[in-house]
Amino acid sequence: MARLQLKNINKRWGAFVGVKDLNLDIADEEFLVLLGPSGCGKSTTMRMIAGLEGVSEGEILLGDQVVNHLPPKDRDISMVFQSYGLYPNLSVYENIRFPLRVRRVPKDQHDEMVMRAVRMVELEDFMHRRPAELSGGQRQRVALGRAIVRKPTVFLMDEPLSNLDAKLRVSTRAQIKNLQSKLKVTTVYVTHDQIEAMTLADRVVVMNAGEIQQVGTPTEIYNTPSNTFVASFIGSPAMNLIDGRIDGGTFTAEGMKIEGLKTKHSGPVTLGFRAEDADVCEADGQITGPVYSVELLGDATMITWRQGGALVSIKTNKDYRAEIDQIVDGSIPVEICHLFDPQTGARIALD
Structure with missing residues (x-):
């Protein structure tokens, strides 16, 4: 069971409040998107889930376990970053294999697990190349492969498509949606791109200035925005406001x-x-x-x-x-x- 709950979460740095009174209940296998402009608190929220940032107040529960004080390695979470984070000296195969080595998965299981991930991200012809020999879209697929090589409890994706050109964004977006539906892993995805949010999410959380503005399905967010911020942020073009x-x-x-x-x-x-x-x-x-x-x-x-x-x-x-x-x-x-x-x-x- 990979239900993820955030209860009364606050994040402060001195007098500055980055996230305020945030409450979310993310269902098992749900694809949830945190959407908002730069500085709204969405990446900070993700980093708190991952254990990369401490929580000032509140609780994060993974299943029935409070994980606030667990280090990232003990949370059984895989994260895909905007910057790919690949090891330049390792081949595609070894980059994808790396999490298995760190977690000391028995070596006789590595090849089967890596090849399964390689096939899922369609990189069979690039396994022996290094990151410098790959395009931006291929590097992002390596990062996805590394995240899915073992089945974690939760996937976290922090603006994984922002470094790609428009055409690659469309194809990689479709691949992420397809992968999540096959893997059936709870996923939290951060973006400032409302098209990504609308096309990928089961539910969207619209944030601004550290607070949740609205939570709902893409259809609910689009058809019945809760306020003028949501109305002006969702849609291309945005809703006309007179x-x-x-x-x-x-x-x-x-x-x-x-x-x-x-x-x-x-x-x-x-x-x-x-x-x-x-x-x-x-x-x-x-x-x-x-x-x-x-x-x-x-x-x-x-x-x-x-x-x-x-x-x-x-x-x-x-x-x-x-x-x-x-x-x-x-x-x-x-x-x-x-x-x-x-x-x-x-x-x-x-x-």
Whole structure:
């Protein structure tokens, strides 16, 4: 049983709080992604799980055992780093074999275990090469092979794809997802890339300033963000957020009017909607104004307006064309709108 629990975890360096009151219950075989901007506390959280950082307060439980005071080598955890961490003087085979030697696994088991890992990361043709003779993607696969050569209780992955180019990220991301589904090992994955989080995770933990902002499935995080931070961090492009007023269910802002919102809330409000949930229209739209930019994305065209101090984007069909400064209307169905408190950023539930 590889259930991992973090209870009331705090991490401080003097007066600076890196992680505050963090509580997580990670199920056996779950793929959990810690997502957030640089400095949000996600890597610190991972390092505390690994035993590379001490916990100021709280408990980390692996199964039923509190592991706060166990050194990293006694936690039965494998970690994949952003920097690969390969031994330059060792071949691919020996790099993958190294954890077995350290843990004094009987030598007669090494070859079978190493070859199993080599096959899983598709490195059969590179076993005798050294890291300097490999591409970035191949080096990352060696690091993955080294992590999976024995079946640990937990995998920890700290931004393992950030050194790869865009094409390699896509293929390696798919390989990580496939490996985890086959190995069925509890995995905690750290990234600042929301696409990685959405495509890999069973659940996503969105963090900011050392605190959890929302925990949920990728669908929950995307469709019902808990606050404006999550709304603006998840999605490409991010959710449009427009400050205005709502009275009697009608939202108004410069160049915008949306009627029929089912809420008793009145006064200042932030309205949000996803670019792909709206569309351009011929006339009488909920947003009207001069086009700020037109971007052909291949499968769609992105039309952007400047609305007050913000840019508002709508995706439409790939054949749509408009000129800069041309007056265009946008259709924003009331059922796709989200409301947030402009002071706290918290989500306002619609009736």
